[in-house]
Amino acid sequence: MATVTLKGNTIETSGNLPKIGSKAPDFKLTATDLSTRTLNDFKGHQLVLNIFPSIDTGTCAQSVRQFNKEASELKNTKVLCISKDLPFAHSRFCGAEGLNNVVSLSDYKNGSFGKTYGVDFITGPLESLLSRSVVVIDEHGIITHTEQVSETVNEPDYSAALKALK
Template structure:
């Protein structure tokens, strides 16, 4: 069973153990307009799936703003930020913060994303929410980068995820940043 920490205290995670090289599960999230968004699996573009506990926290809000800025310069990938927040709250956040370069999706209905990607918090004060994580999924539907943040209250390794994106776009063996993307 995977784990992370919340303010230094161990937190168990539930769900599948998805690793680099595995096929990325396809799940359905709810967009801010209540339409459905499919994430994972094969796609026309590489996917950066950013998973956060709630947009209503300072670290999650900052992470989303950072990816929104970085997504503006990315044409060959789709950035999706997912949380358990209600779609209405996500929409309000995007409007207030000027988030326009990425998609947001809610996993509130059945926690399918958190379970399929092994980031569902099993215990502690955030039980039932998602741990902070990033998965980069190639066009072919393979996980090429995985980060479950070791501490939920800290921001992720942005450059690691973006390096994996570059690695996915490079011809075989062309880009080696050390991010572990395959």
């Protein structure tokens, strides 16, 4: 279990992010077309997992915009934006914003991604949503960078995530 804060108040997650150097755990997430996507679907690509509570909050929306901007300049890299929002919310947001350099995925069906990656909140007002985190996975499926943002209202360290891709 990890602890972070939300506006200074402590909240807990179900576990800890996977260790750097370990093989990335597989996942099943729902895409905006309602298909199921797994880690294997992105085999051979570097991945940035941009994990957040809800696309309908300012900080979460900004992280999707920022990674969309950065992803347009990255080779062999996919940015997966993951939350428990319904796929329709992801589609609406990215469509309205004109964002097409990220892959929106939802953990709404059974929450297995949040449990596997240790990022679902188990206490506090965001209970059952996902903790703001970033996981970078290399093209061989090995985790090269992780960050669980200590204050949930803050943005992730984009430069550290991007540096792990080089």
